[in-house]
Amino acid sequence: VSTQSTGSSGINAEYGHYFKQINLRQDMAGFYTCGPNEALIVSGCCHAKPKMVVGGRLLVFPCVQKIGRLPLNVITTKIVTNQVYTKLGVPINVTGTAQIKIHSKDKKSLMSAAELFMNRSAKQINQICSETLEGHQRAIMGTMTVEDIYKNRAEFSEHVLTVASTDLMSMGIRVISYTINEVTDEHNYLKSLGKPRTAEVKRDADIGK
DSSP states (O other), X not given: OHHHHHHHHHHHHHHHXXXXXXXXXXXXXXXXEOOTTEEEXXXXXXXXXXEEEESSEEEEOTTTEEEEEEEOSOEEEEEEEEEEEOTTSOEEEEEEEEEEEEOTTSHHHHHHHHHHXXXXXXXXXXXXXXXXXXXXXXXXXXXXXXXXXXXXXXHHHHHHHHHHHHHHHTTTEEEEEEEEEEEEOSSSHHHHHHHHHHHHHHHHHHHHO
């Protein structure tokens, strides 16, 4: 009888520990929320594919599921490219500004962004995208002359925007806009480009007198 009693108490203790663990897991479960400028991603048990929601809430069991967040704010990134040799071998500096954002309205793009940027800060995302944009800006500068870049800024900006958009979209990032802010050089080449125009304006002014 004593042996049966001991065995029974051992079994009860084992089951008691088991149910205690279940209750503990249930206590840890809960709803997680995110704002309109954030995505919530849950993966693991009960989800064959990660479950995502933008501006809402999801029931999460942290013991058997993983939870991640993704910032969806518009990010302004500055692209600085210095001393790049243009088509005819003249080195110049170009500074551009781009507005980028994780493409949350497209599920495939959102999934791509989640794989690359989940739980990263906007600052980290900015740095990665800035390096990509800088590479495209540099490459395009090498295919154009200084005159083309300086006088046809809209064309240059459109070229960078088109090429960069294709690349970044594969990362789940949408390039909203790109503009060229400044073109400079350290050898007064750009200054010399303006001299004929300055002389022409002065001549017209003298004739007007």
